Amino acid sequence: xxxxxxxxxxxxxxxxxxxxxxxxxxxxxxxxxxxxxxxxxxxxxxxxxxxxxxxxxxxxxxxxxxxxxxxxxxxxxxxxxxxxxxxxxxxxxxxxxxxxxxxxxxxxxxxxxxxxxxxxxxxxxxxxxxxxxxxxxxxxxxxxxxxxxxxxxxxxxxxxxxxxxxxxxxxxxxxxxxxxxxxxxxxxxxxxxxxxxxxxxxxxxxxxxxxxxxxxxxxxxxxxxxxxxxxxxxxxxxxxxxxxxxxxxxxxxxxxxxxxxxxxxxxxxxxxxxxxxxxxxxxxxxxxxxxxxxxxxxxxxxxxxxxxxxxxxxxxxxxxxxxxxxxxxxxxxxxxxxxxxxxxxxxxxxxxxxxxxxxxxxxxxxxxxxxxxxxxxxxxxxxxxxxxxxxxxxxxxxxxxxxxxxxxxxxxxxxxxxxxxxxxxxxxxxxxxxxxxxxxxxxxxxxxxxxxxxxxxxxxxxxxxxxxxxxxxxxxxxxxxxxxxxxxxxxxxxxxxxxxxxxxxxxxxxxxxxxxxxxxxxxxxxxxxxxxxxxxxxxxxxxxxxxxxxx
Numbered sequence: 335x336x337x338x339x340x341x342x343x344x345x346x347x348x349x350x351x352x353x354x355x356x357x358x359x360x361x362x363x364x365x366x367x368x369x370x371x372x373x374x375x376x377x378x379x380x381x382x383x384x385x386x387x388x389x390x391x392x393x394x395x396x397x398x399x400x401x402x403x404x405x406x407x408x409x410x411x412x413x414x415x416x417x418x419x420x421x422x423x424x425x426x427x428x429x430x431x432x433x434x435x436x437x438x439x440x441x442x443x444x445x446x447x448x449x450x451x452x453x454x455x456x457x458x459x460x461x462x463x464x465x466x467x468x469x470x471x472x473x474x475x476x477x478x479x480x481x482x483x484x485x486x487x488x489x490x491x492x493x494x495x496x497x498x499x500x501x502x503x504x505x506x507x508x509x510x511x512x513x514x515x516x517x518x519x520x521x522x523x524x525x526x527x528x529x530x531x532x533x534x535x536x537x538x539x540x541x542x543x544x545x546x547x548x549x550x551x552x553x554x555x556x557x558x559x560x561x562x563x564x565x566x567x568x569x570x571x572x573x574x575x576x577x578x579x580x581x582x583x584x585x586x587x588x589x590x591x592x593x594x595x596x597x598x599x600x601x602x603x604x605x606x607x608x609x610x611x612x613x614x615x616x617x618x619x620x621x622x623x624x625x626x627x628x629x630x631x632x633x634x635x636x637x638x639x640x641x642x643x644x645x646x647x648x649x650x651x652x653x654x655x656x657x658x659x660x661x662x663x664x665x666x667x668x669x670x671x672x673x674x675x676x677x678x679x680x681x682x683x684x685x686x687x688x689x690x691x692x693x694x695x696x697x698x699x700x701x702x703x704x705x706x707x708x709x710x711x712x713x714x715x716x717x718x719x720x721x722x723x724x725x726x727x728x729x730x731x732x733x734x735x736x737x738x739x740x741x742x743x744x745x746x747x748x749x750x751x752x753x754x755x756x757x758x759x760x761x762x763x764x765x766x767x768x769x770x771x772x773x774x775x776x777x778x779x780x781x782x783x784x785x786x787x788x789x790x791x792x793x794x795x796x797x798x799x800x801x802x803x804x805x806x807x808x809x810x811x812x813x814x815x816x817x818x819x820x821x822x823x824x825x826x827x828x829x830x831x832x833x834x835x836x837x838x839x840x841x842x843x844x845x846x847x848x849x850x851x852x853x854x855x856x857x858x859x860x861x862x863x864x865x866x867x868x869x870x871x872x873x874x875x876x877x878x879x880x881x882x883x884x885x
Contacts (some may be wrong), residue, residue: 339600407471410487417445418476419463434458442679446505447487447760482514488520539745541648545655546746550733555711556659562638563572563663564793575695576666582627586614589634596877600870605633611879625696631661659706666693666703672711675704679712683810686784687769688801697786704800705731714805717781721757723794725750725859734802737778739823752822756783757798771811773803775819782814 365747420430427438427445434441436455443449451459460470483505490502503509503517562651570584586593591607595618599606604624606615614633616626634659644650666689674692678684690700701718708714717732730738730746739749752755756772763770769784782805785798806812821827830836 340637360727365582374442398861407450407589409444409450410484410491411475412451412471412478413445413447414462415470415472415476416441416459418480419465419470420445420727425465425605430459430462433462452653455521456511478491479511479642482511482518485518486514486521489518494525495521538739539747540743541651542747543744544648546653546731547744549655549731553733554705554731555707555710556656559639559656559659560663560668561662561857564668566629566638567664567667572667573690574670576692579627582630582664586630586634589637591634591637593630593879594636598876599845601642603870604629606870607633607636608878609637613879615877625699628658628699631664635660658702661697662703662706665695668707671703674709675707675712679808682808684808685769685810687786697788698856701797701799709733712808714801715806716805717800719751719757719796719798719800721796721798722798723761723787725753725758729796733780734800735778736774736781736800737823752818752820753828754818754822756785756800756818759816760785760787760796761794770816772818773806773814775817777821777824779803784811 356808402862420427423435427441430436431438431441434455435458438552440449444451454711456467456470460467463470475484487505490505495502505514534684566585566588570581571590572581583593590612593611594613594615596615596617599615599617604617607613608615612632616630616633636653639660640654641656641658644653655818671693674689675684675746678688686697686701686704689695689704690697693700698720705716705718708716710866715734717734717738718730719738720729721727727738727746727749732738737752738746740746741749753759755774756770759772760770766787769786770785771782773782775782780803781800782803783798783800785796787794789795801809
């Protein structure tokens with residue numbers, strides 16, 4: 335980092351140092367202000383939240399958007415163009431002022447982009463400078479320096495810079511080219527980091543979409559995570575059956591960690607790992623909706639898989655998926671689970687609830703694990719979905735060609751599922767104890783699906799596994815008489831009301847919509863989105879052992 339020095343003459347190193355330091359301070363000040371702005375206003379945690387994955391997330395590159403609309407004159411660009419043409423003609427402000435009958439001070443204000451000239455003066459300027467009105471108002475900067483000056487002037491007049499309350503750098507010919515490039519570059523970096531720090535849900539879904547495509551390409555099977563899980567299980571002498579808490583404690587000890595259940599775990603976390611003292615802190619509350627075994631195994635997964643601090647949302651999300659996979663591969667070991675499924679396939683009686691019961695895991699965990707192994711070991715193409723009672727998709731995976739609804743970015747999450755799909759029909763079934771099975775004819779083919787519903791604090795959700803008709807012969811429940819037909823994405827299927835009903839009620843209904851605020855809010859800043867860094871560090875300090883690291 336450059337050090338600060340007294341500003342020297344134009345073009346000197348000290349001038350460049352001063353300018354760079356000023357913008358480094360600007361970056362620091364802005365992010366402090368950003369932290370204060372969002373503190374306490376966005377309630378999120380690294381239980382599932384988003385940052386961004388690329389420098390711009392499909393946003394226009396900084397500086398490519400014009401500051402003025404098409405109906406207005408871009409006074410900054412105009413001023414720089416007038417100055418460039420005047421100097422190219424070796425004229426002073428006094429010379430040009432005499433030619434256009436305007437005071438030099440007035441022309442100076444125009445050249446600095448602080449005053450918009452009247453049409454009559456524009457005509458005079460164009461004539462005196464030997465160009466047309468169109469050329470004078472052209473969009474292309476006349477030179478590289480002019481482009482940089484325009485960029486810096488726009489930035490300093492923008493809301494982002496104004497919000498900092500910092501003094502403005504005077505953009506003049508005395509400002510060296512090196513200093514100008516440094517200032518513009520730092521401003522662009524500030525905007526880029528702002529984009530990274532405050533990502534929209536749409537941008538987060540882009541990262542999720544990219545990861546889901548990768549999972550589909552690999553049939554949701556990751557041999558490297560399976561190998562690490564098998565190595566850990568071998569290290570503690572696991573021989574089969576459900577993974578007990580005793581064995582999980584042995585795994586933690588085998589990896590060199592001690593476990594501690596506390597009552598003051600930061601609310602935005604599921605667990606906190608103290609890498610310095612090799613301890614993992616977990617909540618002692620029994621009200622968590624998450625399997626405490628999974629929470630602990632995911633925490634250990636970061637260590638086993640050698641994760642480093644994520645630098646983007648894409649990396650954060652990839653790490654999260656990796657640790658979830660690792661935890662599932664421990665709870666449902668590949669060898670034992672595949673053997674169980676192969677026996678069920680031979681008996682033509684595969685059922686997700688049997689996997690759930692055999693390994694003492696949740697239905698959702700069993701369903702996810704089935705998608706990991708079904709194609710790789712059983713040759714079965716499949717899809718999975720978790721759908722809210724409102725019909726909105728929360729999670730989805732497919733490699734069997736089923737047509738999930740998507741938005742323009744390709745994201746499935748947040749989209750409404752067809753009302754005639756099994757994942758929606760199951761909500762109307764009175765028998766909540768047994769799995770609900772149904773055939774659905776779709777434009778992409780006929781699929782058989784099995785689904786169950788589970789209730790949580792967020793409402794009721796359906797969890798379903800589906801396969802193409804060709805693979806249904808391996809599943810229990812294939813003899814179901816339930817069948818439906820879906821024409822989605824054709825809106826006449828279930829999204830558009832019947833003509834008679836619409837004709838009677840259209841224009842006479844005004845519903846008060848329930849706001850899905852989580853779909854509108856900006857994502858919180860941070861390496862681990864939504865986690866309060868100070869809160870975590872304070873927690874670790876409060877629970878740090880008095881002696882050295884735990885053995």
